[in-house]
Amino acid sequence: GDSVTQMEGPVTLSEEAFLTINCTYTATGYPSLFWYVQYPGEGLQLLLKATKADDKGSNKGFEATYRKETTSFHLEKGSVQVSDSAVYFCALLYSGAGSYQLTFGKGTKLSVIP
Amino acid sequence: SAVISQKPSRDICQRGTSLTIQCQVDSQVTMMFWYRQQPGQSLTLIATANQGSEATYESGFVIDKFPISRPNLTFSTLTVSNMSPEDSSIYLCSTLLAGSLSHNGYTFGSGTRLTVV
Numbered sequence: 735g736d737s738v739t740q741m742e743g744p745v746t747l748s749e750e751a752f753l754t755i756n757c758t759y760t761a762t763g764y765p766s767l768f769w770y771v772q773y774p775g776e777g778l779q780l781l782l783k784a785t786k787a788d789d790k791g792s793n794k795g796f797e798a799t800y801r802k803e804t805t806s807f808h809l810e811k812g813s814v815q816v817s818d819s820a821v822y823f824c825a826l827l828y829s830g831a832g833s834y835q836l837t838f839g840k841g842t843k844l845s846v847i848p
Numbered sequence: 849s850a851v852i853s854q855k856p857s858r859d860i861c862q863r864g865t866s867l868t869i870q871c872q873v874d875s876q877v878t879m880m881f882w883y884r885q886q887p888g889q890s891l892t893l894i895a896t897a898n899q900g901s902e903a904t905y906e907s908g909f910v911i912d913k914f915p916i917s918r919p920n921l922t923f924s925t926l927t928v929s930n931m932s933p934e935d936s937s938i939y940l941c942s943t944l945l946a947g948s949l950s951h952n953g954y955t956f957g958s959g960t961r962l963t964v965v
Binding site for chain 1: 852854857879881888889890893896915940942944954955956957958959
C-alpha cells in the first residue's frame with residue numbers, strides 16, 4: 735500500500751539556520767504530495783503541495799520539489815524563524831478514481847531557538 | 849476553506865467509559881474523515897463519514913468501538929467506546945468541501961487529546 739517515510743525528529747535549529755526535512759514515499763500510480771504543518775494547539779494546515787513530477791511547491795519561504803526518480807519530496811527553508819516551530823507532516827494522495835484518503839508520515843517536530 | 853470547531857480539546861477518562869468527540873464545520877462539506885494519531889505515530893484514518901450513509905471504516909477499526917454519526921452536512925461525532933489505555937491518542941476530524949475535488953479543500957480540526965487511565 736501507499737506509505738510515507740519522513741525523517742525522525744525532533745529537530746532543533748538556531749534561528750536563521752537552513753532546514754531540510756526528508757520525505758520519501760511509495761505509491762501506486764502518480765500521487766499528489768503535500769506538506770502540512772501543525773502549530774501548537776492548532777489543527778493541521780496545508781503548507782504546500784505538488785501534483786506532478788518536477789513540480790515545486792512553495793509557501794512562506796518553504797519549498798519542496800516532487801522528485802519522481804527518487805520518490806522524494808523534501809521540505810527546505812533557507813532561514814528558519816522561531817515562529818516556524820511546529821510539527822511538519824508529509825502526506826500523499828493517490829489520484830485514483832474516487833480516492834480521497836491522505837496518507838501521512840509520522841511527523842517531524844521542529845524547534846527553532848533564538 | 850472551511851473552519852472546524854472540534855471539542856473537547858482534551859480529556860482524561862476512566863477505562864471502560866466512552867467519550868464522544870464533536871466536529872462542527874462552518875460550511876457544508878461532502879466528506880468528513882476521522883483520524884487517530886497515536887504517540888510518535890502518523891495519522892491513521894479511522895473512517896470516512898458521508899451524510900446520509902453509513903460510515904466506511906478502515907481495516908482495524910470497527911463500528912462497535914468507534915461509532916460515528918453524520919446527521920447533516922456540517923456536523924459529525926466520533927465516539928470512542930469502552931476505552932482502554934491503548935486508546936490514548938489524539939483524534940482529529942477533517943473535511944473536504946462540498947463540490948471540491950481540489951486538494952486545497954481538506955481542513956483539519958485542532959484535535960482531541962485523549963488520555964485513558
